[in-house]
Amino acid sequence: MPTKQAHTAAGTSVHDAIRADILRGVHAPGAPLRLAALARQFDVSMWVIREALVRLSEQHLAVRSTNQGFRVVSISKEDLLDLTEVRVMIEGRALVDSIQRGNIDWEASVVSAHHVLEHAEETREGQPGSTVEWSLAHERFHDTLIAACGSPRLATIARNLRASAEVYLQLSADATSTTHERDPRSEHHQLMELAITRRSDDARSAIENHIRLTTELVLRAPIPAAGR
CATH class of the missing domain: 1.10.10.10 (Winged helix-like DNA-binding domain superfamily/Winged helix DNA-binding domain)
Known part of the structure; x- marks a missing residue:
């Protein structure tokens, strides 16, 4: 047995x-x-x-x-737009609070999570099948950015919203692979730098741009029809 x-x-x-x-x-x-x-x-x-x-x-x-x-899970343009607006509000607030409250251990964890994500991004560029490794590293990096926000409820809401966006994130990644309009590695590096240098207002703008650019890229491609 x-x-x-x-x-x-x-x-x-x-x-x-x-x-x-x-x-x-x-x-x-x-x-x-x-x-x-x-x-x-x-x-x-x-x-x-x-x-x-x-x-x-x-x-x-x-x-x-x-x-x-x-x-x-089903996806649609309307759901994506709604999800985008709520994520901008929630993740922006959580990130600002985390930057203002985080200590040196939090800074170290942000740098560490970014290092893992950077490795996963390099791997994915050479191995298209490594989607799950990148997805988990991406999730951990964004979770770590807001980990010091001081509100478990706020952090949980932000995580759940990001989880709801997971399929859209993959569509964005597919779109990015065929264009040169986005450099996710630079975006993530910028978020790390702004966080650990305590530039909360700039970080809030950066996370908003990061989320909205994902939405723009997804909307340029047809939303897959529901399967049967």
């Missing part, structure tokens, strides 16, 4: 694989995530699949309903 550790490891592996497929577009926005089919694909129990899909729901990459089961 599998040990609890083995069960947990299997669940983590399956979760990471499905997450990667969602971000790569293997499972289209709005497409059903059928437990039986995924269990056959990964050769695991439906219980393991269900646990993975619950985690993805918590990360706002999937949704579930009583009658229809799990689906990939």
Whole structure:
């Protein structure tokens, strides 16, 4: 009988694989995530699949309903615009508060998280399949920037909003790869520098530009139709 550790490891592996497929577009926005089919694909129990899909729901990459089961989160222009405005307000406030409250340990954690993200960005440029590594490093960097804001509720709201934007972020990354209009590495480096040099007003402007540019790039490409 599998040990609890083995069960947990299997669940983590399956979760990471499905997450990667969602971000790569293997499972289209709005497409059903059928437990039986995924269990056959990964050769695991439906219980393991269900646990993975619950985690993805918590990360706002999937949704579930009583009658229809799990689906990939749907996306739309209207949702993106609404999400953008709320993120600008919340993340801007959280970043300013974090810069004003953060200590030397926070500064060190920002530099460290940026270093990891920079490595992930270099890896992704040479290995297009390394989406998940970049996504996790990107999430950690932005989480660290606001970690000292002093309000767990504010930080949680900001994280949840960013999680809701995850699929849009991938669309932005795809658009960036075919244009020279954006340099995410420079944007992230600027955010780090502004944070650790305590330039809160400039940092707020930078995070707003960072979020809005993502939206502009996504809107230039067609929003994928909901899967069936």
